[in-house]
Amino acid sequence: MPRPMYRSRSLKRKKVRTPSGKVVTHYREKRTGTPHCAECGAILGGVPRGLRSYEMRRLPKTKKRPERKFGGVLCPGCTSDLIKKDVRGQI
Numbered sequence: 001m002p003r004p005m006y007r008s009r010s011l012k013r014k015k016v017r018t019p020s021g022k023v024v025t026h027y028r029e030k031r032t033g034t035p036h037c038a039e040c041g042a043i044l045g046g047v048p049r050g051l052r053s054y055e056m057r058r059l060p061k062t063k064k065r066p067e068r069k070f071g072g073v074l075c076p077g078c079t080s081d082l083i084k085k086d087v088r089g090q091i
């Protein structure tokens with residue numbers, strides 16, 4: 001049975017094989033992932049990453065994504081393409 005502090009599901013578990021061949025569990029803090037563009041998959045700028053979820057929750061909304069249309073969902077290039085297509089009536 002692991003120590004009480006390691007029984008919490010708020011830690012991420014990773015199985016690691018040691019040089020002797022034994023499999024042990026390493027515990028890490030959970031971190032928020034990297035946000036990607038929903039259209040092309042590029043990494044989004046202006047969005048914090050690698051924070052703890054409570055740190056993300058404490059941030060104001062304006063610091064969590066860029067304040068433009070589709071900010072935090074699409075990259076600037078895809079947003080621009082989408083708006084151009086919309087203006088031309090291609091959607």
Ligand SMILES: [Zn+2]
Nearest residue numbers: 037040075078
């Ligand atoms: Zn994109």
